[in-house]
Amino acid sequence: MAWKTLDDMDLAGKRVLTRVDINVPVEDGKVTDDTRIQRISPTVQNILASGGRPVLLAHFGRPKGQVVPEMSLKPLVPALEAAFGAKVRFAADCIGAEAQAAVGALVEGEVLLLENTRFHAAETENDPDFAAEIAKLGDIYCNDAFSAAHRAHATTEGIARLLPSCAGRLMQAELSALEAALSKPERPVMAVVGGAKVSTKLDLLGNLVSKVDTLVIGGGMANTFLAAQGIDVGKSLAEHEMTGTASDILAKAKEAGCTILLPADVVVAREFAAGAPNETVAADACPADAMILDAGPDSVAAITQAIADSKTLIWNGPLGAFEIEPFDKATNAAAKAAAEASKAGTLVSVAGGGDTVAALNKADAAKDFTYISTAGGAFLEWMEGKELPGVAALSA
The missing domain is CATH 3.40.50.1260 (Phosphoglycerate kinase, N-terminal domain)
Known part of the structure; x- marks a missing residue:
């Protein structure tokens, strides 16, 4: 299967919408197991090293289109900063004026985490207008969430059809390993x-x-x-x-x-x-x-x-x-x-x-x-x- 990787993209100065899986266990507002965060770190580090500006898209739990405070991604910021060794900013929505302002303020060397995409029902419905709204925030789309690749959602499938797209390092490793095991x-x-x-x-x-x-x-x-x-x-x-x-x-x-x-x-x-x-x-x-x-x-x-x-x-x-x-x-x-x-x-x-x-x-x-x-x-x-x-x- 032909798919591009980060090596095929010119990332310098680009806003890179990066779909990740950071569904990690949280207790008392703190991450108790950062394995999934560590696994996306190579992709984020690669984008930063190439002069790109990572904008992270992720879901957390199953809020079913409602804003559920306990399922906010904000508590993950300290763990992300520790893993990436970079400043991680947070926007309280993944679309709209707040998200646009946060992306506009992002400077080289920083990472932006957008709020839980599943706070919008349009995410799991793969709504084309919702996908287009998120796509406005970036120049390149990078999917590093193989674990969500079997879902045709706006941030796993819809955006990929609207922007130049590639696989992140974790996605690349998964696909390469599985092709080696079953395809070839x-x-x-x-x-x-x-x-x-x-x-x-x-x-x-x-x-x-x-x-x-x-x-x-x-x-x-x-x-x-x-x-x-x-x-x-x-x-x-x-x-x-x-x-x-x-x-x-x-x-x-x-x-x-x-x-x-x-x-x-x-x-x-x-x-x-x-x-x-x-x-x-x-x-x-x-x-x-x-x-x-x-x-x-x-x-x-x-x-x-x-x-x-x-x-x-x-x-x-x-x-x-x-x-x-x-x-x-x-x-x-x-x-x-x-x-x-x-x-x-x-x-x-x-x-x-x-x-x-x-x-x-x-x-x-x-x-x-x-x-x-x-x-x-x-x-x-x-x-x-x-x-x-x-x-x-x-x-x-």
């Missing part, structure tokens, strides 16, 4: 998909079986696939109404030449609690009064061997109930194997999704993955093969 991967390609429900990942599984060589299915989803093969999964979490769909996916994978790895052995317990008495049994030998909570050692061995045989890995979702011990063993072992291969340079590994990031951090493996996406919904929709409006607009 080095083969063999492997995907790990876990989580509770097949129903939430139907599009994802359907897309992956035609694109990857090996697909590992874990977590509660795996129980549904085992049930689809006539295996009694006891009291395990499973969507028995989805077994027909699971069978269809298995058939589609076979037709596409994709090997699906389901647990060959499982760890079972009678209660879902940390340290609960448990045992490892064959996948088709789950006691009627027990539940499957993790993949067993034989399954882990097969997964780690598949990782060793692969050149590219896409990961979304845990292999078991990773939140509590000892049902985190499979996820931890597979994550560490992927991290080691990535660190050794034999594997390109891309992971994303809330539970995924938490699981990889818990396994102390995230730092060695090639790329960790914090984008959530946008990451999933990309993996599902869907066009993301915010990305498509940059290529228009």
Whole structure:
């Protein structure tokens, strides 16, 4: 996909409308985790170093078109200044006279943060007049919010069609990593998909079986696939109404030449609690009064061997109930194997999704993955093969 980056733009003296994701946790008026702010810092620093004037556009929470004081972006200013090492001015609206005056007063070396774009219902409606009003404030549009790229909103899609546009550094990194993993991967390609429900990942599984060589299915989803093969999964979490769909996916994978790895052995317990008495049994030998909570050692061995045989890995979702011990063993072992291969340079590994990031951090493996996406919904929709409006607009 052809999209421009900051390197393609002449930023000197230009007002750069920069869409960012700074949905960070705030307690008592202070930012408690500035990870998302740190991730946009390279883009802002780049614009400043090039003589541009960054004007930040962002939403915060879901105010649904109303001005909600608790969802103001103003409390984020100190954290932004600390991250950027620059003066950050604030305007109490993102359109109108106040925004125009603030942009007009902005000098080189400073950053301007406009108020929550979702205080206007026109933002999520992608209203063309609203987009045009914001576009008046800038000379160039830079989208650095991949996490919001699956939304066709005024500040993610509308403005991109009105101004010379490019991807910011975080957006560029996300797109490059995902293209390397799915669009132009080095083969063999492997995907790990876990989580509770097949129903939430139907599009994802359907897309992956035609694109990857090996697909590992874990977590509660795996129980549904085992049930689809006539295996009694006891009291395990499973969507028995989805077994027909699971069978269809298995058939589609076979037709596409994709090997699906389901647990060959499982760890079972009678209660879902940390340290609960448990045992490892064959996948088709789950006691009627027990539940499957993790993949067993034989399954882990097969997964780690598949990782060793692969050149590219896409990961979304845990292999078991990773939140509590000892049902985190499979996820931890597979994550560490992927991290080691990535660190050794034999594997390109891309992971994303809330539970995924938490699981990889818990396994102390995230730092060695090639790329960790914090984008959530946008990451999933990309993996599902869907066009993301915010990305498509940059290529228009």
